[in-house]
Every structure is written in structure tokens, then in C-alpha cells.
Amino acid sequence: MARQNIAIVTGGDTLEAASSAASARNVHEHLDPARFNRFLISVENWKWRLVQADGMDAAQLADARIDLADFTLAVGADRIRFDAAFIAIHGAPAETGHLQAYFELVGLPYTGSGILASALAMDKQSCKHFLAHALGIPTPVHRYVTDGEEAFDPAAPGIAFPCIVKPNSYGSGMGVALVADRQALERAVKRIHALGQDILIEQFICGREFTVGALMLDGKIEILPIAEVFRPDHSAALHEVGEVVFTDRQSAELGLDPDLPDGCKERLCDLTARIGRAMNCRSFYRVDYMLDRDGGVYFLELNTIPGMTPRSVFTRQMERAGIGQADIYNRIVQDMLARSVAGG
Template identity: 30%
Template sequence: MNTNKPNIAVVAGGNSSEFVVSVKSGANVLKAVDAEKYNPWLVEMQNDRWEVFQNGEKISNIDKADFSFQLNREKVTFDFAYITIHGTPGEDGILQSYFELIGLPYSSCGVHSSSLTFNKWFCSNYLRSLNVTMAKSLLFTKGDNIDAQKIVDELGLPIFVKPNAGGSSFGITKVKQVEEVETAILKAWEESSEALVEEFIDGHEFTCGAVKIKGEKIVFPITEVIPKNEYFDFEAKYTPGVTEEITPARLPENLFKKCQQLTSEIYDHCNCSGIIRVDFILKDETFYFLEVNTTPGMTGTSFIPQQIAAMGSSLTEIISQIIEDRIG
């Protein structure tokens, strides 16, 4: 280990169903950290287990008092944390709060932005108040009475039922019959204490990433998402060949710019920082907002690395710029 180079923690894992995806993201980001400039370390977190890995081998536990670890009986501290946890505690503001408390710079959105965007209901209602177009939705907290017919009367069929806090399409159901509503809500409650029931928008899915470095925002090329499954579920997201992904998206220039502009506006509305990704459905030349991802997937098949490559840059280059921006 070169003691003159900053120590970078690539933090992966987490306490949700997205653990496996996060570990893949972490491995890809670890590989992309410029080892000539930095000492990269993989930190895997799951509940009370916080461990440091090197070359796939555990070398130490993390001291939770200051996020340090022991190597050859010497204390090693980090200069920066790159968060690749999807779900709690890395995407909802909890880990961000801890890093703020101990004074460790990190890669993602701050505490308030992370907690706002992770709660789909809060985020949607906030953005709706700023005239961002989106589907109608209803929220059900675990234990609420479910009147399936009333839900269908209000939102129509089909509808999407999803966990209010969560990602990677865990717990999501496309409901086509009134008899399926209750089962779908119970499934979503397995992932989150709240279930979001959304009107179905019949259109095509697009996703766009963005990052702000040294006060300058870079909006990435848009990806067109064409799932072979009925919708963009977990299998479609993470199984090569199940989804066709076209970057840059085949959109007329005016719509391409419109989507990038919307992404930029949402980045600012939510006071984001680091790399984020915004998902949309396009119907009749209108982009309907789906969600903001503040620690988007970074696996080999994920959208953000595709978009960075299409832009003529590399993940290594962007990550280096983010680190330099935060720690100088």
C-alpha cells in the first residue's frame, strides 16, 4: 500500500434485497478506481458486519467509531467513500448521516436528498408540486384496509404495485385483474412497510444519468429500454439478453434534449450530487417521471457505465473527477 495516495473505500452490500446487485456494482467501481492515484479498498456492509476486502479476501473488520481498520497492526483511515449500496442504508440517507458525523467525504447525494428520493411517495409529490408530469398514485401502509375495487375505479387497469422504498424491481407486480390487487400489495409490503399503487402509463421506458463536478453538470446520453419481459423487472434488469438497451436512445433531437433537460431540472429540484439516474416513460411525446436513483447500478450491464462510454468518457475518468472534486 502506498501511504502517500488517498485511501478510497468502495462501499457495497447493504441490508436490503439489493445486496447481491450492490456487491456486483462495488466490484465494477473498485476496478474503475484509478490505482495509480488512489488506494482502493472494498468495504462490504450487511447489518452489523462491516468488513474490508482486498483481492477478494477479508483482511479486517471496520471500526465503526471512525470507519478505520487495522492492517499489519497499523490503523488505516479513509479519505473518501464511494457508495455503491442500493437500498438501505446507502441510498436512504442513513450512511450519509454517519459519514457526515465522522467527517468523511462521500460520493452520493446528501442526507436530505437521499432520504427524499428514496421515498418514492414523498419524492413524487414534491416533484408534482413543481409541475413534473407523472402517473397518478396511491399509498398504502402495512395493515391498511385494502379496497381493491376502489383502487381500480380510481386508477384503472392494469396498475403497478411496488414497494415505496426499494429498488432493482424487487416486490413489483403488474396487476391486470382486480382479484390480484391485494396479493400484489402484500408482496410489496414484504420489501417495505409502504406500498405504492400507480396508474399504468402505456409507453416506452427511457433512463438518463447526470453528475455535477466542480459546479458543472454533465447530463449523459439517454438509454432506451426495451424489455423482452412484459415490463422492466429484476430479470430484465440483470440478465444479459433479456432486455435490449440502446444508448444513445433513438429519439428525435427535440425529445432527446427534452429528456436531458428534465433530468437536469430534477437533479436540481432534488439538490442532488454525485451520479444519479432518472427513469421515465414516454407517451405521446410527454415524459412521465418514474423515479430518481441516487446510487444507480454500476455493474457491467448497468445503464450508467453504458452512458458514460457512449459519451466518450470512462468510469475511471468520471470517478477520479468526483473524488478530486470532494477531496481536492
Template identity: 30%
Template sequence: MKMNIAVIDGGFSEEAQISFKSADTVMKNLNNTAYRAHRIRITDKNWVYDPNGKHLTVNKNDFSVLLEGKIIRFDCALIVIHGTPGEDGKLQAYFDLIGIPYTTCNHLTSTLTFNKYYCNRILDSLGFACAKALLLRSKGDYTDKEIIDYLKLPCFVKPNDGGSSFGASKVTTENKLREAIKNAFTHGKEVIVEEFLAGTEVTNGVYFNGEKVYPLPITEIVTPNEFFDYDAKYNGESTEITPARISDQLTEKIKSTTKEIYEKLGLAGVCRVDYIIRDNIPCVIEINTVPGQSAESITPKMAAIEGISLEALYSTIIEQAIK
């Protein structure tokens, strides 16, 4: 008997448009022999199931849908919401309450990893190299001088609780710092200011394949932009080189680090860890627990290079979720 899988897209943030593209990929690649996929869209206005334009409201009491007199109940939620509420633990906590398994990290781990500042402080305490940073809960928490004295220039300013590089900027001169902070606060409730790490940017996808934590090939990011911003990620303004042009020794070091992070933080499903390699040391930038699945996204390309079909990948994370 086919399992009913809710493919959940949308969200409350600017990343919704990316989520729609990710869901398109998932819907095209789910094994339709084993699963019956139902696309559910969650927005700040409503939760709907929209088969053939019927626009049916989801019952939030048990996450069911009434279709043609029959109630559809879901065996698993495949979450592809980037940002809140799909990546910050809110949706995970909801599914825990009503007893529906899901394909991402649990709500506690999701909450931690979505908070860039606290996640990196935890990683730092566990011995992983991370950039120095300051957390701003209001625009006046630190003076420009205090920030620059601690982090130096250039530095990065970005929302502490956002993704896809919305609101992120590289600051090279003191007179641009306050403007960058103000801009970041328009995209998030907290802002993180990080030291600039000069080096090679790479990213490493990872998942549990049913037997072990399995790092995917490492991708090197080369962009003419100041950093791997939205245009670089989604508008083709970057070159992604897989496998990355790094030594075998460094490749193994990064994969080992990714695997260790996955295990120590209790990650689940498909995740991605971003690094800057500085002085031959991989420094963690951030962890993505719901990485993009669109045609432009990196993780599906990593899987393809490894010879892992998306159908097999999605089947694996569903089967692990329902165990």
C-alpha cells in the same frame, strides 16, 4: 500522496448481490495512481475490511481499520450500496457525523429520493409530470375498489422503499391486486400503487462534471416482459438502445428535465432518472441516486457511449465529494 478511498458495498436488502457486482466494477476502474482503494462490506451483521481474507472489523466510531499495526483512515467513501443503508440516507448521516466525505447525495436528499411516493409528490409540486399514486402503510389502507376507482387498471404495485424491481408487479385484473400488494409488503414496509403509464420507457444518467450538471445519453428500454423487472435489468431480458429512438427535441427536453431535477433536489454524484414518455411528455418514474455500476448496468454503458471512461467518471465524483 495517494488518497484512501473506501469502496463500500453490501447493505441490508436483497440488492446486496447487485452491490457486490457494482463494487467489482469500481475496484477495477479506480485510478490506482491517485487512489488506494479499500473494499468495505457492510451487512446487518458486521462491517468488515477483507484484504487477502483477513476479515478485519471496521471501527464504527471513526470508520477506521487496524491493519498490521497501522490505522487506515479514509479520505472519501465511494458508496455503491443499493437500497438501505447506502441509498436511503442512513449511511450518509453517519458519515456527516464523523466528517468523512462521500460520493452520493446528502442524507436528506437520499432519504427523500428513496421514498418513491414522497419524492414524486415533491416533483409534482415543482411542475414535473409524474404518475398518480397511492401510498399504503398497511394492507388495509384502501379497498381494492378505492384503488381501482382512482388509478384504474392496469396499475403497478411496488415497495415504496426498494429498488431493482424486487416485489414489483403489474396488475391487470382486480383479483390479482390484493396478491400483488401482499407480495410488495414482503419486500418493504410501505407499498406504492401507481397508475399505468403507456409509452416509451427511457432512462437518463447525470452527474456534475466539475463545471456543470452533465446529462449522459438517454437509453431506451425495450423488454418483452410486463415491465423493466429484475430479469430484464440483470438477466439480459431487455434491449437497451442508446441513444434512444426519440426526436432531437424530445431528447433535449428530457436532458433539460434531468438537469433541472438534479439541481432543484440537490442531487450529487452519479444519478439516473427513469421516465415513461406519454403523449410526448416525459413522466418521471423514479430517481436512482446510487445507480448500478455492474457490467449489466445502464449507467456505465451511457458513459462509454459518451466517451467518458469509468476511471474518469469515478475520479470526478471523488474530487467533487472532497471539495
């Protein structure tokens, strides 16, 4: 059987581009070269570049051009047609749904969730509202602040200092801060405005933080081992400077299969499965939660393209489940190709 041409698409238009590149390289390494011709392609501001391809030298890579009319690859006199795309971009234009829309226009199957699920999940406020109404899932009290509005004094019911300030449509924990006073709030708002983002201000849930990964293959959901996220004690920084600026979750400590109160593990797994089905997620996804001191579970956000680097939470959850990366990435491609043949 002839090998199929798979475009592993990376890059993106945000500060998450470096993480996207690391994820794409890892996927490239684990896709089976006996079954697939692997093409690592980067896109930034809709400018495409072939980075690596099986059997091509540096001169051929430099000469290669993507034809956007049909997403074919021209290398000299040869034209290569892709069978599918493996999307490994965190943030825009993939998690916003724009890249999926383009691939659907040119008729190319792709991994991950579709246009609507991607765009809705990336808009944190809209995703919270949808899941709260569709499934009755609790979420922290929050307020949405558009780019043109001034920072507000947290006086809305349920919101008080300290509170969480975050970009409404960004990932990897970038721009997220815990603030304790008005001055720190205004600093956080300015940083988020500099990213060109609207702002979400949330009630701070004092408790434990969890993230739950899931695979959705062959129409079935497999929930991966729960990970608990441990952050350094931030009480001193809050007292001294009024804020704690969070960073990429890959720098946080993780605990897999944590000790949980009775019924909590089952609730987290059930919520994660229900969210995946309600959002019509595909291939993989990851959901973040807070557990308050009274045992209440709060939905934070949904990530439709979780990190796939060797150090990523999702990767470590797969490994804890005893699932090899090569097995998963190859299964994801095969599942996507099967769905495209079946018209799903």
C-alpha cells in the same frame, strides 16, 4: 504525493446486495492504484468487514476491524485512516441516507448525494410530491398504501386496471408488477409486504420507457445519452394470469440514443438537469420516465446511486458518451475530495 486511502463501501441490507457487490468490484477495478489505496469494505446490518485491500493478504483481511467511533481500520498494531468513502450500495442503508448521516458524524467525505436527497429520492411517493410541487413535473396518478392497510380496489380518479404495483422504497425493479385484476393486485401486495415495504399503486402509462443518467461534477451537470427500456410483450401474460412481475432492469433490452419525437430529447434532458439541481444531487444520478402515446412525459423515480456494473444502464450510457469508467470514477473521487476541502 502520498496515495489517499479510499474506502469503497458495498453490501447493504436488501436484496440488492449482490448488485451492490458487483458495482463495488467494478469501481475498485477502475480506481487508479497509483493515486489511491483501495479498500473494499462490506457492511450488512451495520456489521463491517474488510473484503479486499491493496497490499494485504488473507490473514490481514481477516484480522482487520473497523472502529465505528471514527471509521478507522485497525490491522494488528496499525491504524489506517480513510480520506474518503466511495459509496457503492444500492438500497438501504445508503440510498436511504443513513450511511451518509454516519459518515457526516465521523467527518468522512463521501461520494454521491447527501442525506436529504438520498432519503427523499428513496421514498418514491414523497419524491413525486416534492418534484410535482417544486417543478410542476407530471407524474402518474398514484396511491400510497401503508403496510397495515388492505389492498384497495383501484377506484381512485385516474387509476384503473391494469395498474403498476411497486414497493415505495426499493430499487432494481424488485417487487414491481403490472396487474390486471383484484386477485393479482392482492398477490402483488402480499409479495411487497413480505419485503417489509409500504406500497405504491400507480396509473399504468401505456407508452415508451426511458432512463436518463447524469453526472454532476465541478458544479456542472452532464446529461448522458438517453436509454430506452424494452420489455417483452406482456399482453398474453396479463390475459392468462392477470399479472406481469418485472425483474431487474439489467435483464431488459436497451436502446441507446433512441429515435424520439421533436423536442422530446431536449425535454428529457432539461427535466433531468432540473431534477438534479432541485434535489441537490451530487456525483451521479439517473431518472426514469414514461412517454405516453400523446407525447406526454411522466416522471417515475430518481436513483441517486445507479448501478455501476459492466452491464448497468448507467455504465453503458457513459460508454456511449465516450467516457471511460476509470476517468469517471477517478473524477468522482477527486471532485468529492475537492468539495470537502472547499467545505462544500
